Amino acid sequence: MDLARFPRRRYTEAPTPIEHLPRLSAALGGPDVYVKRDDLLGLASGGNKTRKLEFLVADALAQGADALITTGAVQSNHCRLTLAAAVKEGVACHLVLEERVPGSYSEDASGNNLLYRLLGADSMTVVPAGTDLAGAMEEVAERVRSAGGTPYVIPGGGSNARGALGYAACAAEILGQTFDSGLALDHVVCASGSGGTHAGLVAGFHAGSAQIPLTGISVRAERTAQEEKLHALAGGVLELAGLPGDLPREKVVVRDEYVGPGYSLPTDEMTEAIQLFARTEGILLDPVYTGKAAAGLVGMIRQGELAAGEKVLFVHTGGAPALYAYPDAALKVVS
Missing domain, CATH: 3.40.50.1100 (Rossmann fold)
Known part of the structure; x- marks a missing residue:
């Protein structure tokens, strides 16, 4: 995917790192979990x-x-x-x-x-x-x-086609980093909200012929509607980039069972995930997006969908400033 012909402002000087999370991985007893630190992107407090x-x-x-x-x-x-x-x-x-x-x-x-x-x-x-x-x-x-x-x-x-080019570029960045480091990913997990991040990753991996399963954890929408919206958006990204937009429908996978009672409304699974990331790896998540996405990651591991021996990448899309507006949800004691 040639994105050089699109005007672009650069707000981050270098690729965001991919980090191994050994303490979180051990605590969950499943696959080796890695994180793409897009919370470290440029502008005020970063984020996707x-x-x-x-x-x-x-x-x-x-x-x-x-x-x-x-x-x-x-x-x-x-x-x-x-x-x-x-x-x-x-x-x-x-x-x-x-x-x-x-x-x-x-x-x-x-x-x-x-x-x-x-x-x-x-x-x-x-x-x-x-x-x-x-x-x-x-x-x-x-x-x-x-x-x-x-x-x-x-x-x-x-989250339109032009904006989602940012995550088509991120997909290429991930593929380059994993190639250089010899990290063969078995799965990628991200939050799925307005859809530009998820759709851009789908389009970028497809354009790069990467056969890495990608699961988006919905933070608001019902699965079928979200998948249909993202399939259309990812196809629009490919067409904007001058590539065939005939994206296989099965490339877009959304899980919606971690939304809870609604957008931005706390769940115990979200609180546990926020505390796990903070207390094992010193990484801050937010209650609205990354907390629920991480709850999905944890749930998939505990259900055996992401198994021991696999290498799983969690795309950290930022959002930590919102954490301070939800202190009760972040610090709640959960069993």
Whole structure:
């Protein structure tokens, strides 16, 4: 997959490391677990959205935009990183925050909400769950145009075909790193939310002819709907890159049994996974995305789906700033 023809801003100087987690592996008594440290990507506190923004912000600047507009939940890592990219590029940033859980927005909240204020968002519009977010962003864009500005609208999570190129590039990066180190992976596990990360990895592995099974742990959507959405998005990534978009349907695998009662709502499995990673390897996960994805990883190991002797890569997509908005969930005692 030749991505050099796409404009790209580089917010991280080097590939993020792949680390072996021997203490976590021993605690789980299953495969050797490795982690791709995309929590160490550039911009404010890092995370997977940085890879997507490298392509999206470059496209915005190429079009002469002077304002970025995007959307996410009230503790959105994507909104934090889009705002950080806007600050770095010297352009405005307007956020549309969806209160997916009623009563969850607080102007004085910690976590990412604190960082929205610290980084200086030009505006924050809070809307209830179920709002037409594309329409809400277009209203903000029209206000920017009326004031003489040039807006660029980025979908939630940066998860369109152009944004997902960031994780097609990450797939190539993983394949290069594992080749250089002689690490033959048997499985990859990632969070599956807005879909750009999961779909980009699917497209990138497919383009690289890698036969590594990839499982996305849903943090919100039902499995069938999520798989259909991601299959279409991954096909769109391949077509944008000039490759045939006839991606086999079975390449897209989603598990939805770790969502719990809903998006961003804590589960005991998530809390246990957060504590396991923290207390065995000193790695911080977040309750919304990586905590539930890690719960899926742990569940697959305990159920024997990922066996002893295998080598499994967990893609750490960041999100630690949101951890501070959920102290009770992180520190809860679970049996």
